[in-house]
Structures are given as structure tokens and as C-alpha cells.
Amino acid sequence: MSLRRPLARLFMTPVLVWACSLALAANKDLSREKIVDLDHLTEVSPGVHVIEDKDHVVLVPNVTLITGKDAVLVVDTGLGTESARRVLQTAERLAKGKRLYLTTTHFHPEHGFGAHVFKGKATLIYNRAQRDELLKKGPAYRRLFSERLGVAEALKDMRFVLPDIVYEREAEIDLGGRVVRLSHHQPAHTLGDQVVSVPAQGVVILGDLLETKSFPIFPWFPEIEDTDVDPVNWREILQAVERTQPKVVIPGHGPVGTARDLTEAVRHMDTVRDEVTKRCSSGQDLASIQKDLTPLLRAQHPDWELQDWIANEILVYHTRLCGSASELGLFDKVARE
Numbered sequence: 001m002s003l004r005r006p007l008a009r010l011f012m013t014p015v016l017v018w019a020c021s022l023a024l025a026a027n028k029d030l031s032r033e034k035i036v037d038l039d040h041l042t043e044v045s046p047g048v049h050v051i052e053d054k055d056h057v058v059l060v061p062n063v064t065l066i067t068g069k070d071a072v073l074v075v076d077t078g079l080g081t082e083s084a085r086r087v088l089q090t091a092e093r094l095a096k097g098k099r100l101y102l103t104t105t106h107f108h109p110e111h112g113f114g115a116h117v118f119k120g121k122a123t124l125i126y127n128r129a130q131r132d133e134l135l136k137k138g139p140a141y142r143r144l145f146s147e148r149l150g151v152a153e154a155l156k157d158m159r160f161v162l163p164d165i166v167y168e169r170e171a172e173i174d175l176g177g178r179v180v181r182l183s184h185h186q187p188a189h190t191l192g193d194q195v196v197s198v199p200a201q202g203v204v205i206l207g208d209l210l211e212t213k214s215f216p217i218f219p220w221f222p223e224i225e226d227t228d229v230d231p232v233n234w235r236e237i238l239q240a241v242e243r244t245q246p247k248v249v250i251p252g253h254g255p256v257g258t259a260r261d262l263t264e265a266v267r268h269m270d271t272v273r274d275e276v277t278k279r280c281s282s283g284q285d286l287a288s289i290q291k292d293l294t295p296l297l298r299a300q301h302p303d304w305e306l307q308d309w310i311a312n313e314i315l316v317y318h319t320r321l322c323g324s325a326s327e328l329g330l331f332d333k334v335a336r337e
């Protein structure tokens with residue numbers, strides 16, 4: 001991808017950022033590179049197994065399998081049929097004939113677009129906001145991933161399925177000697193984010209509310225009419241989870257972490273919020289805030305992945321805190337040039 005202007009990187013649309021971070025080659029389907037790696041299956045707490053995204057492969061999530069005496073709960077499916085098939089086989093091996101449940105941290109394709117493989121074999125349980133968001137936005141995300149992110153093969157025989165159980169704010173599943181709590185808070189990374197925890201063991205699964213060793217993913221996609229991300233709520237959820245002092249923190253992407261990763265993520269969000277507020281109050285426009293602040297944020301975490309997403313993070317904070325939605329026309333226009 002060639003964007004000749006020195007500042008063009010700062011003006012890329014989120015979809016372009018995603019495509020660039022995938023190093024998307026024309027006509028190349030990347031689906032085989034996006035399959036969960038069962039060699040990375042590890043038990044991070046008694047009965048809590050993670051197919052870990054150790055190497056931070058874009059579009060490969062962490063998948064968690066929680067076992068009890070009576071049942072096994074799978075959290076997230078991986079992207080498309082082949083990943084989900086491998087996750088289901090792993091769950092069946094751990095379950096040894098026990099009942100299976102499936103839930104997803106949020107509706108995004110690499111987290112939930114394998115649920116069709118589980119339908120009829122596991123009991124699917126989602127919160128209502130997530131189910132509704134999947135119905136509303138799912139088809140557009142499928143097109144986006146298939147047509148622009150190079151993973152059409154993974155999604156070609158995927159079909160949308162509905163959950164068997166829907167809850168509103170909170171639910172508990174007793175797997176037999178191990179109780180798992182599912183909770184839905186408020187719009188943050190998506191409208192239907194779900195925090196999954198094993199409170200007795202200090203384990204929490206956050207989906208894309210947290211990435212370890214990485215800048216956060218702000219899904220701001222006006223191209224497909226999805227601008228629901230809310231960083232203020234998001235930060236509140238992370239802080240509430242932080243107060244529970246978890247021992248094992250499982251992010252959406254990146255290696256399994258600890259409470260320290262949560263603290264770092266909250267601190268980073270506070271920095272961006274404060275810097276954007278300060279700069280827009282003093283009259284700086286979005287483009288110049290992105291230009292000035294991006295290198296400062298990179299310098300704070302030079303080892304963090306997904307640096308291309310910083311500009312979008314600033315954009316979202318600016319839109320929410322400084323009312324810059326009118327600048328989106330400019331943003332999109334420059335990106336298309």
C-alpha cells in the first residue's frame with residue numbers, strides 16, 4: 001500500500017489500518033495463517049486452559065476452555081470454521097462426554113464467527129446486547145473481513161446462529177466445582193462486551209477490552225456504520241475489574257497477563273484522555289493532535305504491538321471529548337486520496 005504523504009499514515013481509515021497491519025497482499029487469502037494453534041494450549045489456572053495467542057498474530061484471538069466436573073465452557077471460537085472445529089475437538093477431549101457450553105467475549109469475527117460449528121453440540125449463551133449487535137452488524141463485518149481483510153476462505157461456509165440462552169446483565173454457570181460468572185456492563189469496545197470470570201480463582205477473561213503488550217483496538221468503522229466504541233465506559237469496566245485484584249488476566253489478543261497489564265492499560269487510556277482533552281481545549285485540531293501525540297505514546301510503550309491503531313484511538317477520544325465528528329469527512333477524504 002502506498003500512501004505518499006508523510007502524514008498519510010495519520011489519516012488512514014480504521015479499515016485501512018487493519019488491512020495494513022495484516023500486510024494484505026492483493027488477492028492473497030490469509031485464512032490459513034489465522035487458525036488457532038493448538039500447540040499453544042496451556043493451563044493457566046486449575047481447569048482453565050487457554051489456546052494462547054503468544055505471538056500476537058493479527059486476527060487470532062485467545063480461546064479459553066474452562067472445565068468442571070459436569071461441564072466445559074468454551075469462551076470464543078477463533079475466526080471461521082477451521083479454527084472453531086479445532087477448538088470444539090479440544091473441548092470434547094477435555095469434556096470426555098460432559099455437557100458443553102459456548103460463549104463469546106463479543107461479536108467480532110475472530111471471537112465469535114465459529115459459533116455455527118458448536119450449534120447443536122454445545123449450549124450457546126450470550127448477553128442480549130451482544131446477540132442484538134451480532135444480528136445488526138454481523139453481515140457487514142463478514143463482508144469487511146472477507147473482502148478487505150483477506151480471510152474469505154475462513155468465512156465462506158460460516159453461518160450466523162443464535163444463542164440458546166440469553167441473559168441481561170449477569171449470569172452464572174456452575175460447571176461442577178467451578179463457578180463461572182458472565183457479566184455485561186455497558187458499551188465499550190463493542191455494545192455487547194462480556195467479562196467472563198472464575199471469581200474463586202482470580203481469573204478474568206476480557207476479550208478485546210484488554211490486549212497485552214499492545215495498544216488497544218478502537219473499532220471505529222464509519223464505513224460500515226459502526227461508531228459505537230465508548231472509551232469512557234471502557235476505562236470504567238477495566239478499573240472495576242482491576243479492583244477485584246485478579247491473578248490471571250486473559251486478553252483478547254496477546255499473551256496471558258496479570259493485574260499489572262490491566263493497570264498499564266488504564267494508565268495508557270488516562271494518558272490519551274488527558275492529553276486529547278488538554279490539546280483540544282487549547283485549540284489544537286484532530287490532525288495536529290494525532291501528529292504530536294502519536295510519537296509520544298509510541299515512546300511510552302516502544303515494545304507494544306498495533307502502533308498503527310494509535311491514530312484511531314486519538315480520533316475516538318477526540319470525537320467523544322471534543323465533538324469532532326464533523327472532521328470525519330476530512331478524515332475519510334484524505335484517506336481515499
Ligand SMILES: [Zn+2]
Nearest residue numbers: 106108189208
Ligand atoms: Zn474486538
